[in-house]
Amino acid sequence: MPQSEFAVIADIFAPLARTPAALGLKDDVALLKGRKNRVVTTDALIAGVDFFANDPPADIARKALRVNLSDLAAKGAKPEAYLLTLALPKSVTPQWLRAFARGLAADQKEFGIALLGGDMSGTPGPLTISITAFGIADKPILRRGAKPGDIVFVSGTVGDSGGGLAALKARKRHAFLIDRYRIPQPRIALGRKLRGLASAALDVSDGLIADLGHIAEVSKVHIAVEAARIPLSPELCRFWNGDAVRAATAGDDYEIAFTAPRRLRARVLAAARVARTPVTEIGWVMPGRGVALIGPDGKAVDLVRRGWTHF
Amino acid sequence: MPQSEFAVIADIFAPLARTPAALGLKDDVALLKGRKNRVVTTDALIAGVDFFANDPPADIARKALRVNLSDLAAKGAKPEAYLLTLALPKSVTPQWLRAFARGLAADQKEFGIALLGGDMSGTPGPLTISITAFGIADKPILRRGAKPGDIVFVSGTVGDSGGGLAALKARKRHAFLIDRYRIPQPRIALGRKLRGLASAALDVSDGLIADLGHIAEVSKVHIAVEAARIPLSPELCRFWNGDAVRAATAGDDYEIAFTAPRRLRARVLAAARVARTPVTEIGWVMPGRGVALIGPDGKAVDLVRRGWTHF
Secondary structure, eight states: OOSOHHHHIIIIIGGGOOSGGGGGGOSSOEEEOSSSOEEEEEEEEEBTTTBOTTSOHHHHHHHHHHHHHHHHHHTTOEEEEEEEEEEEOTTOOHHHHHHHHHHHHHHHHHHTOEEEEEEEEEOSSOOEEEEEEEEEOSSOOOSTTOOTTOEEEEESOSSHHHHHHHHHHTTOOOHHHHHHHHSOOOOHHHHHHHTTTOSEEEEOSSOHHHHHHHHHHHHTOEEEEEGGGSOOOHHHHHHTTTOHHHHHTTOOOOOEEEEEOGGGHHHHHHHHHHTTOOEEEEEEEESSSSEEEEOTTSSBOOOSOOSOOOO | OOSOHHHHIIIIIGGGOOSGGGGGGOSSOEEEOSSSOEEEEEEEEEBTTTBOTTSOHHHHHHHHHHHHHHHHHHTTOEEEEEEEEEEEOTTOOHHHHHHHHHHHHHHHHHHTOEEEEEEEEEOSSOOEEEEEEEEEOSSOOOSTTOOTTOEEEEESOSSHHHHHHHHHHTTOOOHHHHHHHHSOOOOHHHHHHHTTTOSEEEEOSSOHHHHHHHHHHHHTOEEEEEGGGSOOOHHHHHHTTTOHHHHHTTOOOOOEEEEEOGGGHHHHHHHHHHTTOOEEEEEEEESSSSEEEEOTTSSBOOOSOOSOOOO
16 A cells, blocks of 8 residues: 555545535544534554454453543544454464453443444454443544644653553553553543543644644644653653653554644643543644754754654 | 353443444444434454455455445445555555445445445455444434334345355356345435334345344244345346345345334335335244244244354
C-alpha cells in the first residue's frame, strides 16, 4: 500500500459515507440518533501488530476493549455495551479463551458495560480481535470544534506506552511502562466532565502530534505545542532521557488531547480535579493549518516521524 | 480448538452478556433500544475461509456487506448503516481497494445504506473484513418464538451456494451456482413483510438443518423438515443430482428460514408474493428438542454433518 490509511480513507471510503452520522469519516466515532443519542466506534487489534501473541490473554482482552472505550471517553460518552469479533488461529486453546474472557469480565465490571454479541471464526492468520463499542452521549465532543484562541490540553502523561513497547522489544524489564502499553486507562470520568467545556477532543492513539494534526485538519486551524510542556512520567523521563519529541510521536497513549476556550481554563482544571485525572496545558490554537512542535529555542522542531501509520 | 464455537459461546462468552439486549448471545442480532429501536449485527469474512483471495474485489465487498444485511433481513429490519473494519495484507493495492469500494457503493445504493465509520490496519495474515450493520426494527423477529403447531418455511432455494463453492473448488464453471456463492441476496423485502406473521426467523448461513437447530434450541421445540419438500434450483438438482440432504447441510444460503402459526399460512404466502420472494413450506414444529430431516421413507435421515462449524 503506497498510500497512508488517511489518504485511502479520504479518497476511497469517505465518498461512501455521505450521511451526517458518519462525520465524514473524520472522527473516531459515528452518531446513532434516537431518544438516547449514541456514539459508536470500532477498533481492531492484530497479534504481532498491536500486541504480542504471548501477552497475557486477559491483558490482550482488556486492551482490545479499552482502546475502544478510550474513543468513547474522548467524546464524553458513557460506555454502554460492545460487540466482539474474534478470528482465532488453531493455536488458541479453550484455556486461553477463558483467561481472555476473564479479562473482559473484569473490565465489564470496572466500566459498567455488557457484551452484546459478535462473531467468531477460525483463521490461518494471526489472532485478530475486532470490537465495536457503544456509548451514550447527548452532546459528544467532536474533532471539529477547535477555534483560534483556544488552548490545548492533554491528560495524564505522554509516551509511556511507546516506552513500554520499546522495553518489550529490547527485552528490558520495566513494569510501569509495560503496564501502560498493555493496559490503557480510558479517561471516562474526564471525558464526561469535559462536555460543554472542550471545543474538540480525541484520544491519543497515533501519537500526540499526529492526533492533534487530526483536530487541526478537521477544525481547520493551526495548533502549536510546546515540547517542554508535554507531561512525561518520571519513569519515561529516565527511560528516554526526557526526550519529549519521541514521547509525542510514539502513540498508543490513550490519553485525551483536547482544546477549550481560554476563558474556560479554570473550569477545565476544576473538572479535571473532580475527575481525578491530571491535565496539562501544552499549547494553543491559531488560524492556519497543521501542527507545530515548538522546541526550547522557540523554533518548530523538524519532525521526521509524526506518529504511527498502519502501512 | 476442540470445542465447537457454539460451546465456546455458551460456556465462555454468554456469561459476559447479561443484558436483555444481547438476547443471551442466542440470536444473530442485539437490540439497541431508543426512539428508533435498532438491531445490530456483526460478521467477519476471512480470505481463504469465507471467500477466495482472488475473487473479484467488488464481489468480496458485496458478500461481506450482504451476509450482515441478511441477518438484518431475517429479523424484519430495515438496513440503515454499517461500520467497516479491514485488516489488509501488503499485497492489497489501491486499485484493489477502489474496486472493493465500488462494490460497496453499488450495494449502498441498492439497499439504501451508508458507511458510518470503521478501522483499517495492515496484517501479516489473510485479508479480514469485519462489518457491523445497523437496522431499524420495531418488532424484530427473533429466534426464540417458535411454538409447537407452527409450520416451517424457507425462502428461495437451498444449497446453491454450497454447489457454487464445490464448483469453484473443482475448477468447474457454473455461473449460476458460483454467483449464488459469491453474491448472497438478502431477503429484505420478505423479512419486512414477515413482521407480525413469523414466530421465529433467522438467515441460513451454517446450513438449513443446523440453523433450524438454532431456532429449535432457543425456542425449546422440535422441528421436523421433509427432505422432499426442500426447494432446490434446477441448476443444483442437476449439479448435485437432487441431493437435498447435501443441500440442507451446505450453508452460506442467506435465505430466511422461519416458523409461523398454521392459521397464518395464507397470509405468509400472500406476504411472500408481495415481496416477490418465493417461500416453501418444508416442515412443522412439535414439542421436544432438536431437528429431524425426514427422508422419503418417512424416517429421520442420519446426518453425519449438520452444517458448517468454524473450527
